Amino acid sequence: MAESGAEETVSAEASGFSDFSDSELLGFLDLESNQESSSPLGTAGPSSQLPGKDGKDVRFPTGKRELYISSPLERFHLKYLYVTDLCTQNWCEQQMVYGKELPQLLSSEKEDLLNTGASIHLARELEVHDLVNVSITSKEDAWAVKFLNILSMVPSLQSERRIREFPVFGEVNGVLLVGVIDELHYTDKGELELLELKTRRFPMPPREAQKKKDFFQVSLYKYIFDAMVQGKMTAARLIHHTKLHPERPLGPSVLKHAQQGGISVKSLGGLMELVFLSLTMSDLPVIDRLKVEYVHQETSAVLDTEIVPYEEKEVQEKVLHYLAYWTGQRGPKGVDIEEAWKCRTCNYSDICEWRKSGRVHVSPLEPPTKKAK
DNA sequence: ATTGCTGAAGGG
Numbered sequence: 001m002a003e004s005g006a007e008e009t010v011s012a013e014a015s016g017f018s019d020f021s022d023s024e025l026l027g028f029l030d031l032e033s034n035q036e037s038s039s040p041l042g043t044a045g046p047s048s049q050l051p052g053k054d055g056k057d058v059r060f061p062t063g064k065r066e067l068y069i070s071s072p073l074e075r076f077h078l079k080y081l082y083v084t085d086l087c088t089q090n091w092c093e094q095q096m097v098y099g100k101e102l103p104q105l106l107s108s109e110k111e112d113l114l115n116t117g118a119s120i121h122l123a124r125e126l127e128v129h130d131l132v133n134v135s136i137t138s139k140e141d142a143w144a145v146k147f148l149n150i151l152s153m154v155p156s157l158q159s160e161r162r163i164r165e166f167p168v169f170g171e172v173n174g175v176l177l178v179g180v181i182d183e184l185h186y187t188d189k190g191e192l193e194l195l196e197l198k199t200r201r202f203p204m205p206p207r208e209a210q211k212k213k214d215f216f217q218v219s220l221y222k223y224i225f226d227a228m229v230q231g232k233m234t235a236a237r238l239i240h241h242t243k244l245h246p247e248r249p250l251g252p253s254v255l256k257h258a259q260q261g262g263i264s265v266k267s268l269g270g271l272m273e274l275v276f277l278s279l280t281m282s283d284l285p286v287i288d289r290l291k292v293e294y295v296h297q298e299t300s301a302v303l304d305t306e307i308v309p310y311e312e313k314e315v316q317e318k319v320l321h322y323l324a325y326w327t328g329q330r331g332p333k334g335v336d337i338e339e340a341w342k343c344r345t346c347n348y349s350d351i352c353e354w355r356k357s358g359r360v361h362v363s364p365l366e367p368p369t370k371k372a373k
Numbered sequence: 374a375t376t377g378c379t380g381a382a383g384g385g
Binding site: 139145178179 | 378385
């Protein structure tokens with residue numbers, strides 16, 4: 001489906017905004033907007049509820065020796081978390097923490113692995129839409145681009161096309177989570193299916209720990225996506241978390257591309273309202289099927305395909321547990337002894353406090369145990 | 374502004 005869209009590159013003015021890189025806007029390729037597409041019968045999945053009304057400002061007594069230990073969320077100056085933060089946390093929470101504290105370079109071997117995976121993903125993305133560079137100079141611009149992408153993708157999905165890299169965001173237990181869904185499409189049975197592609201260096205199926213993490217990832221995407229289409233995420237809550245300024249003028253490049261996409265907005269606030277209308281009024285169902293596909297990087301051979309059972313309670317429990325670390329209700333936890341093998345490939349095993357605490361006592365340098373047959 | 378700030382995922 002190689003549709004040629006307006007391809008355009010706007011180079012970023014190097015005007016002191018080195019902190020902001022260009023953002024990418026998807027080409028608006030489907031302005032015919034076939035809104036008459038039959039709405040697939042959403043086989044009503046388990047209704048997701050977002051707990052945590054939050055909004056309660058905790059007051060710290062100004063009294064004498066009230067010590068306030070800031071939460072990791074505050075210490076790292078994070079207004080929100082990525083879905084993949086929680087997934088890394090699922091792999092090893094302690095490793096995730098070190099990754100935030102010491103974002104050192106990965107080993108080049110690991111870097112190659114990740115880059116190869118990223119380029120395979122990019123190639124797939126380009127199969128369904130073009131990319132357009134948009135100059136941005138503020139976080140409002142960055143979010144506006146994200147919203148414009150959603151506005152272009154929703155109709156595309158509803159006219160039976162697959163969409164890739166769909167942005168999601170949602171409030172869970174008072175914390176904003178942000179992520180990107182790899183792919184969404186309708187199956188021939190009319191079910192809305194989420195597909196997560198995982199590429200692998202070696203032509204072997206994933207082990208249990210890997211699957212557990214990936215299953216959690218897609219389940220969390222569904223949790224957030226469902227809440228979005230059910231109108232549970234509001235502009236007000238998003239603004240609350242991100243501290244976005246809805247009335248701050250958008251940059252010229254963003255405005256230009258909005259116009260080219262047939263969207264007339266002047267402010268971020270107006271754009272946000274459009275997005276929430278689009279999400280809730282487009283007859284989008286909740287996600288019916290979660291699929292993870294493992295593919296060999298070199299040969300593209302499919303190594304494993306998994307249909308993930310969605311257990312809403314388990315997802316909620318896990319998220320609650322992970323967020324308890326972030327909100328300072330508990331300290332970080334490393335892997336259990338059975339998963340000490342993960343330490344072998346961890347960059348932080350030398351300095352790992354969890355290991356020093358003796359909870360894991362398998363040396364990462366220890367040779368693999370030979371299995372006598 | 375005194376107090377600032379983030380492409381997400383990439384794979385194991």
